[in-house]
Amino acid sequence: MLLTTKEIFSKCYGQYAVPAVNVFFMEEIHGLFAAAQEAKAPFIVQTTPFARDYANAHMLLAMIQAAAKIYPQTVYAVHLDHGYEAHIWDAIESGGYTSVMIDASHDDLEKNIGRTKAVVEKAHAKNISVEAELGVLAGVEDDLTVEAAHSFYTNPKDVETFVNQTGCDSLAIAVGTSHGAYKFSGGQGLQLQILKEIQQRLSGFPLVLHGGSNVNEEVVRRINAAGGKLKTDAKGVQEDELKKAIALGICKVNIATDTRLLWTMVNREFFRDRPDEFAPTTPGKIFMETYKAFMLKKFELMEAVGKSLEFVICDL
Incomplete structure (x- = not known):
């Protein structure tokens, strides 16, 4: 069942969160949909402009x-992540998307409001939800790089004005996460006090956590043991922090780095242990199962297991 993100968030606020997962290729999509159907959990499948250019x-x-x-019992939304106007207009007009994100977070508040409002007007005319962003995350995502010196937390004093003037359906906030594999190297973790103040000012309004990967230490260790050279000081969003964030209004948790690390681990280990192999389908099958197992754990962590049934029952 294809829904808008607004429809999904209407039920999950303060109760559970929905993983929003960036995809690039078939094996990821299989693993994601298979896990969601088994867990009976709603989810958001995301494509970035970079992924659209690639595939x-x-x-x-x-x-x-x-x-x-193939997986007809799934409940999901299709979201354009980190789009600029050219990508967004195409996504709105071409169909297939039920949600888009306008990333004008690098602009000043007034310009961000203006650009976001323009997207909201066009998207809402096609019943497409809009995610906006306030605050800037450091790190690397696809071809976007933001130095730590240019990142900043969301100012809670701005959120009410921004949401009221733009009419956006959800708001991505900067509360300490970062994009890419080198998260939290300073050990600061989520700034839950900022998140709490934002929630108090936007009671009931869906909030979004970008950079929500965990960066599992064991996965990084296995990658490096199989020939990789990843830094080992990265620390993503920890499970206890995530649960607290969900209680404070986080409805959508973006995941990209963790799945990339899984792909790297599976393929490095496979070709290390089986250097005579060259067929892509064998490690591909291993990756799909590994990906599915990973997502099943994420659905459980975010307490989304079984929640798809709420939407199916309502539809009936």
Whole structure:
């Protein structure tokens, strides 16, 4: 069942969170949909402009639509992550998306409001939800790089004005996470006091946590043992922090780095242990199962297991 993110958030606020997972290729989509159907958990499948350039938007959407037929009991939204106007207009007009994100977080508040409001007007006319962003996350995501010196937390004093003037459906906030594999190297963790103040000012309004990967130490260790050279001081969002954040209004948790690390681990170990192999399907199958197991744990952590039934019952 394809829904908007607004429809999904209407039920999860303060109770559970929905993982929003960036995808690039078929194996990821299989693993994601298979896990969601087994867990009976709603989810958001995301494509970035970078992924659309890599695979072609038509290919990505076709794979997602095919997965919905293969796994017909899934409840999900399709979201354009970190889009700029050119990407957003195409996503709105071409169809297939039920949610878009306008990332004008690098602009000043007034310009961010203006750009976001323009997107909201066009998207809402097509019943497409809009995610906006206040505050800037450091790190690397696809071809976007933001130095730590240029990142800043969301100012709670701005959130009410921003949401009221733009009409956006959810708000991504900067409360200490970062994009990419080198998160929290300073050990600061989530700034829960900022999140709490934002929630108090936006009671009941869906909040979004970007950079929500965990960066599992064991996965990094296995990658490096198989020939990788990743830094080992990265620390993502910890389970206890995530649970507290969900209680404070986080409805959507973006995941990208963790799945990339899984792909790297599976493929490095496979070709290390089986250097005579060259067929892509064998490690591909291993990756799909590893990915599915990973997502099942994420659904459980976010307490989303079984929540798809709420939407199915309402539809009936």
